[in-house]
Amino acid sequence: MSFVIPRRALIVAAVALIPAAAFAHGPSRQKVVEKIEIDAPPAKVWAIVGNFGDLSWLPGVAKTEGTGGNTPDQAKRKLTLANGGVIEETLTKYDEAGQSLSYKIDSVDVKILPVNNYSSTITVKDVGGKTEVEWKGAFYRGFMNNDPPPELSDEASLKAVTDLYKAGLASLKAKAEAK
Amino acid sequence: MFLASLLVGAARADEAFIPNQSSDDLTIVDLGAMTPGAALPIGGKPAGIAVSRDGARAYVTSPEGHFVSVVDARARRVLKRIAFDGQPFGVAVSPDGRRLYVADMNGRELLEIDPDSEKTRRVEIGAMPSGVAATPDGRLVIAAARDDNALVVIDAENFARVATIAVGRHPYGVTIDASGRRAYTANVESDDVSVIDLAERKLIANARVGSHPYGVALAKGRAFVANQYAETVSVFDAATLAPLATIKVGEYPESVGVSRDGGTIYVTNWFSNDLWSIDAESYRITGKAATGDGPRAFGAFVRAVD
Numbered sequence: 316m317s318f319v320i321p322r323r324a325l326i327v328a329a330v331a332l333i334p335a336a337a338f339a340h341g342p343s344r345q346k347v348v349e350k351i352e353i354d355a356p357p358a359k360v361w362a363i364v365g366n367f368g369d370l371s372w373l374p375g376v377a378k379t380e381g382t383g384g385n386t387p388d389q390a391k392r393k394l395t396l397a398n399g400g401v402i403e404e405t406l407t408k409y410d411e412a413g414q415s416l417s418y419k420i421d422s423v424d425v426k427i428l429p430v431n432n433y434s435s436t437i438t439v440k441d442v443g444g445k446t447e448v449e450w451k452g453a454f455y456r457g458f459m460n461n462d463p464p465p466e467l468s469d470e471a472s473l474k475a476v477t478d479l480y481k482a483g484l485a486s487l488k489a490k491a492e493a494k
Numbered sequence: 495m496f497l498a499s500l501l502v503g504a505a506r507a508d509e510a511f512i513p514n515q516s517s518d519d520l521t522i523v524d525l526g527a528m529t530p531g532a533a534l535p536i537g538g539k540p541a542g543i544a545v546s547r548d549g550a551r552a553y554v555t556s557p558e559g560h561f562v563s564v565v566d567a568r569a570r571r572v573l574k575r576i577a578f579d580g581q582p583f584g585v586a587v588s589p590d591g592r593r594l595y596v597a598d599m600n601g602r603e604l605l606e607i608d609p610d611s612e613k614t615r616r617v618e619i620g621a622m623p624s625g626v627a628a629t630p631d632g633r634l635v636i637a638a639a640r641d642d643n644a645l646v647v648i649d650a651e652n653f654a655r656v657a658t659i660a661v662g663r664h665p666y667g668v669t670i671d672a673s674g675r676r677a678y679t680a681n682v683e684s685d686d687v688s689v690i691d692l693a694e695r696k697l698i699a700n701a702r703v704g705s706h707p708y709g710v711a712l713a714k715g716r717a718f719v720a721n722q723y724a725e726t727v728s729v730f731d732a733a734t735l736a737p738l739a740t741i742k743v744g745e746y747p748e749s750v751g752v753s754r755d756g757g758t759i760y761v762t763n764w765f766s767n768d769l770w771s772i773d774a775e776s777y778r779i780t781g782k783a784a785t786g787d788g789p790r791a792f793g794a795f796v797r798a799v800d
Contacts, residue, residue, distance in 0.1 A: 342539075342557075342558065343515045343516065343539045343541075343557075343558065343788070344515070344764070344788070345516075346516070346764075346765055346788065407705065407723055408723075408724075408725075417723070419723070434723060436745075451745075451765065453746060453764075453765060460600060461581070461600065
């Protein structure tokens with residue numbers, strides 16, 4: 316699992332020189348929904364997912380530094396990826412009873428994850444004693460103006476987030492189902 | 495079928511015209527039964543909507559297709575596409591139905607377009623023109639310059655800028671009350687709604703709402719505001735600006751509309767692909783209708799049916 320597309324890094328780096336403040340709300344917002352069934356009790360899965368300050372279950376994350384516990388708008392986490400990239404996120408909603416949390420990315424380089432205005436929700440559901448985890452994301456592509464380069468297109472952002480969720484959910488499943 | 499529609503013909507409900515950005519079409523929802531009907535192909539990632547006061551026309555902006563579709567609302571047919579040099583986004587129609595006002599999202603201007611002759615006039619708005627509304631008397635057009643944190647007031651006759659009013663951070667949707675006295679704009683980044691006195695051309699106050707507000711509707715002396723991240727509709731008293739309620743709605747709510755009688759609020763949920771109806775008095779959810787994928791309906795999407 317990797318957040319980066321190394322072959323294209325040079326092109327992306329050039330594009331990333333466009334100042335972030337100049338980005339308009341241009342293109343269409345994209346959405347991704349991924350689900351996985353886990354053969355473990357929901358409480359066990361929520362014990363992993365529900366700790367916002369620890370994203371060690373997501374492949375590619377080398378270190379999570381969390382502050383503010385699980386308090387919405389106060390809880391923040393800084394992810395340092397295995398490849399050196401950094402993502403900063405804020406918890407926006409936390410529903411203990413509903414076993415669901417939402418967060419947004421405050422800052423990420425489009426070289427790491429080709430998205431803008433990214434927000435996400437993870438929900439743990441009970442399906443007859445087993446668990447279904449749903450991971451949803453809403454975001455704009457990496458390039459916010461017209462005529463994006465391919466690596467910052469709608470398709471590229473959808474693929475990056477879909478791949479991330481699939482790999483993350485598979486890893487979560489393996490961890491939760493381990494004895 | 496035929497007989498049934500004849501019998502209910504006298505009491506037809508309003509309709510919602512909902513552009514779906516991801517599925518590239520327009521869903522028409524019968525607001526009486528809360529059932530979706532025809533889905534018209536639109537293309538170009540449609541987002542903005544304005545329905546003429548007489549219910550004859552709907553105008554849909556396609557930011558990525560660079561055109562505005564003119565829809566015969568009764569016949570459910572796209573009459574033509576008006577080419578737009580830029581990214582058409584927020585749209586309003588003049589009360590007499592003879593002019594369109596279209597914001598160029600990635601430019602700096604608002605365009606006035608005659609939908610018949612396609613003749614245009616332009617006025618500079620500022621950074622990231624987004625929501626647009628016209629006063630009920632047709633004299634003023636109000637547009638949000640999102641990235642300038644301002645509302646711009648335009649004299650409709652001369653199509654010239656007459657005032658710029660500083661509001662909250664990133665004003666988006668714009669709504670004007672039935673008397674034409676006040677404008678309301680939802681500030682996405684500062685989580686509040688700026689209330690503007692249009693005669694004085696000044697900010698009255700900012701009313702706090704939920705996270706990432708997008709659209710505002712007015713009914714029963716109250717403002718109903720869709721909060722995209724909070725996934726709620728905030729209700730506040732339009733006179734005192736006192737908060738009244740927070741209503742849980744679907745996922746990523748964006749646009750809010752109101753029935754002609756003021757009794758029902760409608761909210762589009764972009765992520766969950768549906769339109770919910772809410773009783774404006776009890777705040778109860780009274781119905782849900784499926785839309786296409788990614789309903790935006792940025793603008794006044796309720797069509798009066800006679």
